[in-house]
Amino acid sequence: MIKRSVFSSRTLPYLLILPQILVTLTFFYWPAVQGLIQSVMRSDPFGQHSTFIWFSNFTALFTDPLYLKSIGITIFFSASVATVSISIGLFIATMANRALKAKAVVRTMLIWPYAVAPAISGILWLFLLHPSYGVVALAIKRWFGVDWNPVLRGSDAMFMIVMASAWKQISYNFVFFIAGLQAIPKSLIEAAAIDGASPFRRFRTITLPLLSPTLFFVTVMNIIYSFFETFGVVHMMTQGGPGGATNILVYKVYQDGFIGLNMGGSAAQSIVLMSLIIGVTVLQFKYVEKKVQYTG
């Protein structure tokens, strides 16, 4: 049963949640409402000339081939980041779970990259992959003759930001996967082993199904991450280029709003993103929260 705390005073509970409410109102609802208003206006940056234009900003957005292209880029980018970071994260977690020596050290080392901010991750990878001063870029050019140029070629740039974004997310996924793996009863796996199931079969028929709630949760979190938190990576590495090839939705909001000072258009883009994240969150609450019980 759920424990209930009973307050004798009627006002005290409200008083206790007041700070949180105030923070949420100030830093979420207030800007969100401002964004909503801005998204149905056409205005100059200083707010001196504003016209109410209904949903023109939105129709303009969805008829703009560049915005649609940016949606496509974002989906591709997100899917790539999620795939790379989940598969590598899962692989490493499976390995680390079996490691016998120095378990704690190995795990701590693997979790470290998560503490790196996306912008710093971007810079680190740039030092490796920039065509003019990147160590790895210069090496593969000299030794393997690979024509690597993310400044010019969109696919190279995309690969670069996917790597930089996925790298630190691998650690995050690793943490959840290792926790999920440890929750799987050893007896099940041992029984299967005695019955002669190969390690791969054990993984596929026992580990993976029992890990599926974690997998689902991690997928949702990775998508949210790659949609919204990779701004720093893109800003540091490609600035949306070359030729708009890495201009993901979040970066476009920044470019149009903060650099280009097109307030209405950029607010409309933010509203679209906000709806998206609300959708994902609802999804997460509906399914993930329920299934999490499974593992317990």
Next chain:
Amino acid sequence: MKVRKLLMIIAVAASLVFLAGQVMAEPITINWWHAMKGARGKVVDNMIKVFNDSQSDYVVVGTYKGNYDETVNAGVAAYRARKQPHLLQSFEVGTQTMMLSGAIYPVYKLMKDEGYNINWKGYLQPVLSYYMNANGDLMSMPFNSSTPVMYYNVDLFKKAGIPMLDKTTPVTWDELGKITAKLVKSGVPGGMVTGWQSWTQVENYSAIHNIAFASKANGYEGLDCELLINNPTVVKHVAMLKKWMKDGRFFYGGQKFAGPKAEFLAQNAGVYGIAAFMKHLGRQDMQIYWHKNTGYFPITLAAYEQLKKDGYYKEQPYQEVGIKQLTRKEPTKVSRGLRLGYFIQIRNIINEELELVWNDTKTPQEAMDNAVKRSNQQLREFEKIYK
């Protein structure tokens, strides 16, 4: 060449500022938000210090707010929150937005209202003309003005057996093509490189060839202007660079387009102080100090003449190259500057489309046509704001 990058605009909040609480004896603070960091930031601090030490009524406080984009953004956000600085440094692509904003106090008016009779003829005209309105009144104060200059590697020239360039005659693009071809032949991996490609290869290229960048005198004469950069001359130039790229004479190293410039926002509080400070910045010794330490233009002719007289350019001949380049022709209606709404986006569009030429996605003609089409949409959107 017509295109300088830096300027400042004076702007005054439409809102009234209450000075009621202020004690008369206390100096009035004037906030200046700028984008000058590092060595340039120190030069700015020194100029402010000289002003503050010279009188006791006003104290100018300079604050570094990030790059130009970030500084303008900080100004916009602060204006909306009614906490704007008195002076804001902005950059040339934001000129149109600033002028139409209603948030600025035009420089010519400020100086006149505060009783400063400035002889604007004593300034470098190609610098001023970028920041004048259609009537020839100065809207913002040029501050850190610059023009692109090409540098070449003397050692590599010697190695390739190329004679040093003549110090008085400009090199044409055709000649540059021959020079870079020799360089590449001698084993240099790349002939030339440029940053800020929209600024140098399209904007300045058009200005020096006296080709209109946009209709309506580059936008000076109306918001209903359209881009004209898909003209045969510009397309030919892009096609030439593309050809050079193929044989290694040109290579693309990225955008890095954060163009320098400055605009100033001001509040009613202490406008006299702002005017005095502006005058201070235009003072001959300040301009000479500024030019010597940053390489930006001295904006007054007097400062320039003094530097010449002092033999400064005999010692530092390269410091004069930009000035000579900028002043070698009188600016015309289509070479004095660009006055476009959403110019930041337009530059981004041009950069993007050029990148698509460099990576073989589009032909020069397709890219320029598309740049014009996309930019015109931006211009129409911008026009609607002020209808």
